[in-house]
Amino acid sequence: MNWNQATYLMREAFRTMNRQRAVTIVSVAIMSLSLLILAVFLMITDNMMLLMDRSKDEMKLYVYLDDGLTNEQMNAAYNGIIRMEAVDELVFISKDEAFAEFRAQLGEESELLEALETNPLPASFRVSVKDVYKETATLETLASTIGRLDGVAEVNYGKEFIERFSSITHAVLYVDMVVGLIVILSSLFIIANTVHLAVVSRKETIEILKLVGATNRFITTPFFIEGAFQGGIAALISLAALSAIFGAGRNAVPGLVFFSPDKAVIFVLVCIAMGALGSLAALRRYLRIEIG
């Protein structure tokens, strides 16, 4: 393909969209709706992932120490824990700090604590675990190992919560993958069929082009450009619609997060590629069957 052909085909793609404005608008509208479903799904997935990441951050082990430990005994317990491979961070909370935290949590009801003659809360270690070890079995083993150290009274890691969280995470990811695949395939199917209709409506043009010696590339290029352009426009429209939905839903679902700018750019680029590939798929099928 030479420069004359390339510039002609670029002009031709935009001229055709302008000539067939109604068809172009309907195509973009259908693609926008289809991509909006995809965008909603991706935003929900994105938020779920963020929620899961935040919940994982909260996965900590609370190691309560016996009362009356000497500094050396506490140091020995500290060194025993920090040396473990799975441990990411270790924070010591003295009896007084624990009491102050508790008082802060109680807020206005903290006056109740005035009745206590001694501080009943134990000193503790707050153990952050490396991400790769945040699995039920690993945490259980880790808790058990720490529990056997001298001076450790009890280890608490929210076993039930973690087990439930882990099973929900797996279920959500599984459902998400299946739904995602269906949504993406449906979007591609809708785009390919929308383009296919446009191709059929230009059947005569394609046959005339073949007749005068146009190559398949010459015939497919304008459709490819149109598909990519319409995919991009439809992506921007669906993002705008998603933004409106997000604005309305933000109050109902606190903590809901919109796509980050880089994710929005990736979404638009993927939609451009989907539009172009959808066009190409529809056209390849058509050229093979109708013209050969």
Next chain:
Amino acid sequence: MTAERGEEIRNIIGIYHLSKRYNEKFALDDINLHVANGEFVFLVGPSGAGKSTLLKLIYMDDFPTEGQVIVGPFVSTQMKRSKVSLLRRKIGVVFQSFRLLYDRDVFENVAIAMRVTGESSYEIKKKVAQVLTQVGLYHKRNEMPSTLSGGEQQRIAIARAVVNSPAVLLADEPTGNLDPEVTEEILKLLFHINAGGTAVLMATHDLALVKQFGQRILFLRDGRLQEDKILGYKGDLSQRLERIQKDPGRFGPGWNPGTK
């Protein structure tokens, strides 16, 4: 090419033992013929005789069940589908139904044949203007085809078919939809194009028309070539044959589908 025209005549189309079957039914059966450079040939026969099928096989919209078609350097048995576009640039095709782009003006309908070959805008403007003048439609270059008469639409189709200076023009019942006056006008235009060196193979079922103009005639019936004869030639046949023999052809020297 008939033997009396000499062994040296360069053929533009060679057809050898060509058969085409659809669902075991013969559309064409053992056809053998040649068309020389610059020749004008009528392909005559009733509806369903196989005329359109033969033309389709020549511009390789379809391929033979048996035998082969050779057009210039293009051989049907060795032809890749991806190369068919190169053949189409060397031949022009005209149909009864005109097959124009009704959302583009006259100029663009003709220019499209040059756009696919990647010609520059300057060349396209120059050549399209020349061809539209030749068919008498330059003054209507900016009009849409739907506003023109049938005869004018067919002239646009002919202009598109010849704008790349093809070696051969295939016309499938090009006057089928036109009244007698316009038919004569189109025939004269085809002869004019032929006089410029383009071989013309025109399919028609109108025997009266063929008798009126006279030329080499191929009679096709039930898929078989029944007769290949010269019905009469209005012009200087010896001069014409001399030109045919000298013409290296628009595919250039070094090829020949056969000299039988």
